[in-house]
Amino acid sequence: MRSLGDVCYAAVLLPFTPDLKVDEYAFRHYLRYFLGDPRFVARGGLCINPEAGEIFYLTRAEKRRVLEIAMEEVGGKVPVIAGTWALTTDEVVDTARDAKALGVDGIFVTPPGGAQDITSCWDADNYPEVWSDQIKAQDRAVDLPIITHPVSGSAAPFTPGLPVAATVAICKEIPNIVGWKMTYGYDGYRIVGKALRQLPRRVSVMAALASRFHEYRATDLFDGTLSGFWNYGMESMLDHLDAWDRRDIDAACAVWQGGLSQLHEYVADMGRLHVRYKVAAWLRGHIPNPFMRPPMPAPRQIEIDTIYGLLKAAGLSVIDQKETALGVRR
Numbered sequence: 001m002r003s004l005g006d007v008c009y010a011a012v013l014l015p016f017t018p019d020l021k022v023d024e025y026a027f028r029h030y031l032r033y034f035l036g037d038p039r040f041v042a043r044g045g046l047c048i049n050p051e052a053g054e055i056f057y058l059t060r061a062e063k064r065r066v067l068e069i070a071m072e073e074v075g076g077k078v079p080v081i082a083g084t085w086a087l088t089t090d091e092v093v094d095t096a097r098d099a100k101a102l103g104v105d106g107i108f109v110t111p112p113g114g115a116q117d118i119t120s121c122w123d124a125d126n127y128p129e130v131w132s133d134q135i136k137a138q139d140r141a142v143d144l145p146i147i148t149h150p151v152s153g154s155a156a157p158f159t160p161g162l163p164v165a166a167t168v169a170i171c172k173e174i175p176n177i178v179g180w181k182m183t184y185g186y187d188g189y190r191i192v193g194k195a196l197r198q199l200p201r202r203v204s205v206m207a208a209l210a211s212r213f214h215e216y217r218a219t220d221l222f223d224g225t226l227s228g229f230w231n232y233g234m235e236s237m238l239d240h241l242d243a244w245d246r247r248d249i250d251a252a253c254a255v256w257q258g259g260l261s262q263l264h265e266y267v268a269d270m271g272r273l274h275v276r277y278k279v280a281a282w283l284r285g286h287i288p289n290p291f292m293r294p295p296m297p298a299p300r301q302i303e304i305d306t307i308y309g310l311l312k313a314a315g316l317s318v319i320d321q322k323e324t325a326l327g328v329r330r
């Protein structure tokens with residue numbers, strides 16, 4: 001039995017209608033794309049209501065409904081974890097309770113939003129309780145396995161993740177944490193990954209930025225994923241990881257250098273990450289449009305055109321080019 005942290009979770013996008021309502025039909029269709037791939041089902045799981053699913057701009061009732069649909073579609077085929085973020089701790093706890101009532105395998109926790117003291121200026125190493133108190137409140141309410149989405153105002157090399165001292169302190173304090181999403185660039189990832197390996201219990205190293213999966217597989221700092229890159233690159237990503245599993249380095253390198261790493265590098269621009277996930281998933285034909293709820297911005301045509309070219313170069317199927325300009329107009 002795999003540990004819940006050793007699963008490759010897709011941070012699932014949420015399609016909207018042109019008037020920015022949750023597109024339930026398109027969402028079901030999209031979930032079936034993941035669930036219809038036996039290779040994904042064998043190693044994967046779904047993270048519902050992550051940042052990529054625009055959790056910050058959903059009401060509690062919408063989060064519950066989105067998760068309800070996902071649980072119906074998944075029917076136990078893969079593990080499901082659910083995001084619990086909300087603006088107040090009371091609502092975070094209620095959202096975690098909603099997730100438990102719907103039967104999730106675990107919760108996906110993100111630090112608080114709002115005032116600079118707890119977001120962009122938060123000194124997590126000195127004041128880990130800003131987040132750990134909120135995680136503990138959820139833990140007391142639902143007692144489920146926890147996977148973290150560690151983000152903070154940390155300095156390099158940990159930007160935009162949680163620095164290493166806070167990471168270790170929070171993992172030690174909360175035994176239900178089973179996986180740490182590695183929200184870091186290369187150097188921060190290596191420091192935090194090695195620190196997690198030193199903990200007295202297993203906390204899985206869950207890769208996020210697929211633009212470095214090759215390096216992390218090569219150095220055995222890769223237990224699972226919590227990544228939005230699955231939204232558009234699943235087939236090639238599976239080819240790449242399967243080749244690593246077989247220790248077929250030539251095949252892994254061929255996929256990686258055959259366009260996948262260039263595609264991921266472009267998407268991995270931290271200031272446009274979730275915009276680009278949605279554009280890429282739309283260009284693949286997985287969702288009907290790339291619309292996001294404001295204040296998330298509309299994509300620029302140059303991003304659409306660039307991602308379109310990179311998807312094709314990586315050998316991934318795409319929609320007809322004629323549809324790629326019309327689609328972004330509301």
Ligand SMILES: N[C@@H](CC=O)C(=O)O
Pocket residue numbers: 011012050051052053149208209226227228229
């Ligand atoms: N931050 C993202 C995933 C990144 O790959 C999310 O939580 O949706």
